[in-house]
Amino acid sequence: RKEVEQDPGPFNVPEGATVAFNCTYSNSASQSFFWYRQDCRKEPKLLMSVYSSGNEDGRFTAQLNRASQYISLLIRDSKLSDSATYLCVVNERAGGGADGLTFGKGTHLIIQP
């Protein structure tokens, strides 16, 4: 069974700290990877794609380790507004077909003042 696994948390982190969490995936043929953010009682929204070379968007850095089949998300200088659930998403289709996304259950992050 192909799965995407995440630590559900919650991660309680003081404001200004750096926090990182990982996600593992079981299908070695997976083609593309994403992090989504979901606020309480809202829909998931794309946070960032994860590229093989790693990528950074402001305070957020995503990394991919294909050999160990995990992706990571690092948040620096955390803000209260970063409190949310972060969903790891993997596209398992060869060729990156649009219909192949598998969602993890999410990691709950709480930034404390």
Add this chain to the structure above:
Amino acid sequence: DAGVIQSPRHEVTEMGQEVTLRCKPISGHDYLFWYRQTMMRGLELLIYFNNNVPIDDSGMPEDRFSAKMPNASFSTLKIQPSEPRDSAVYFCAIQGGGQRRGYGYTFGSGTRLTVV
């Protein structure tokens, strides 16, 4: 940027009643997905359409669930008869319409269904 509009936002119904959830994609798309989210199971794919044609409905729990997409601007998910275990948030999502393949989805705001 309202890519997908879902209605109703909340629905409370009695067990045995028919429930119809609606999805209206605003922006262009090639694919439309229906997901269900619960605390226990996370996001589950129920069914998806490609160019209005149902492609995979293997995630539909049972025959009580049905989905249609009569045109590119409208889709429905129907539950008949509804049961308490159907209580969840139902999301409609789209992908495509110019985005590169393999890119993420745009979700609607969801319908929170409670069956009592």
